[in-house]
Amino acid sequence: MKQTLKKHYERALITGATKGIGLAFASELARNGTRLVIVARGEELLHSVAERLRAEGTVEVVPLVCDLSVAGSAEWLYGECRRRGLAIDLLINNAGMFAYCDQMKMTEERVAKMLQLHVVATTELCRLFGADMAERGRGAIVNLSSYAANMAWPGLAVYSATKGYIDMYTRALGREMRERGVRVLSVMPAGVATDLYGLPEKWQHRAVRWGVLWSAERVARGSLRALYRGRMRYVPGAVNRLLQPIVRHLPKCVISFLRRRTLVFQK
Ligand SMILES: NC(=O)c1ccc[n+]([C@@H]2O[C@H](COP(=O)([O-])OP(=O)(O)OC[C@H]3O[C@@H](n4cnc5c(N)ncnc54)[C@H](OP(=O)(O)O)[C@@H]3O)[C@@H](O)[C@H]2O)c1
Numbered sequence: 001m002k003q004t005l006k007k008h009y010e011r012a013l014i015t016g017a018t019k020g021i022g023l024a025f026a027s028e029l030a031r032n033g034t035r036l037v038i039v040a041r042g043e044e045l046l047h048s049v050a051e052r053l054r055a056e057g058t059v060e061v062v063p064l065v066c067d068l069s070v071a072g073s074a075e076w077l078y079g080e081c082r083r084r085g086l087a088i089d090l091l092i093n094n095a096g097m098f099a100y101c102d103q104m105k106m107t108e109e110r111v112a113k114m115l116q117l118h119v120v121a122t123t124e125l126c127r128l129f130g131a132d133m134a135e136r137g138r139g140a141i142v143n144l145s146s147y148a149a150n151m152a153w154p155g156l157a158v159y160s161a162t163k164g165y166i167d168m169y170t171r172a173l174g175r176e177m178r179e180r181g182v183r184v185l186s187v188m189p190a191g192v193a194t195d196l197y198g199l200p201e202k203w204q205h206r207a208v209r210w211g212v213l214w215s216a217e218r219v220a221r222g223s224l225r226a227l228y229r230g231r232m233r234y235v236p237g238a239v240n241r242l243l244q245p246i247v248r249h250l251p252k253c254v255i256s257f258l259r260r261r262t263l264v265f266q267k
Helices: 020-031 043-056 073-083 108-136 157-178 201-209 216-228 238-248 252-265
Strands: 011-015 035-040 061-065 090-093 139-144 182-187
Touching: 011 020, 011 108, 020 035, 020 043, 020 090, 020 216, 035 043, 043 061, 061 073, 073 108, 090 108, 108 139, 108 157, 108 182, 139 157, 139 216, 157 182, 182 216
Parallel strands: 011 035, 011 090, 035 061, 090 139, 139 182
Antiparallel strands: none
């Protein structure tokens, strides 16, 4: 069994904590006794995950049902934590949605939800909880960007752009907050074996075994380690870090070739 990372914070709020990377963050923190506020839309799963996390060791898990793609939800979430007296010293903005779809085919509603979830909710939660942390002179924020922020890929316009926003916003915020005792980390994973892309579980396991995808647990642990070391940005995987400048400047012919072969996966 892997050694649990040392407890650094008292209470963490994790958005999108019922699956994938968010769940891995929650499990890792639960094991060292960090109190948790977990957030997602699906009520049933949220409550069963809360039960599981309590069994894993944490003293307190508060599940809050909230759809962060709805305007005003970040204020509601913050207000609910205040009302219940839940002081947050680690905020993990992890909830996200994915769309591989050409802009002209994407519905207005889907675009608006992604902008609201990735851009508006992330910004508002950072501002609201960040202000309390700055006042206390202590705390940390982890924001989930993506490796896709490096790539101007056809079909990923809103996803890549919103993840690019998160990375830039997070790094600038980190420079402001550092002098106020608050650490801020941007995480940019490449492929991770989760339900985000709708990949069947069998293929997720195989892809991790073959080294094509990272496991959510590895990303969560790596991110927490990077945060504790005071890093401002974490790109999981040495190869991914090495390839970053190349991925940013792929020639048009390579992009067209890959586009032709992946058009069938658009939805
Ligand atoms: N998987 C990857 O390869 C990858 C790569 C780079 C970056 N990322 C980023 O990492 C983050 C986590 O991704 P993941 O792969 O772990 O995703 P996932 O397995 O699909 O889990 C998403 C989590 O977010 C919650 N969620 C989704 N929409 C929400 C909303 N509107 N309001 C509140 N909660 C919401 C989901 O629960 P409900 O559906 O019940 O709300 C679920 O708990 C995302 O921001 C993603 O963009 C992932």
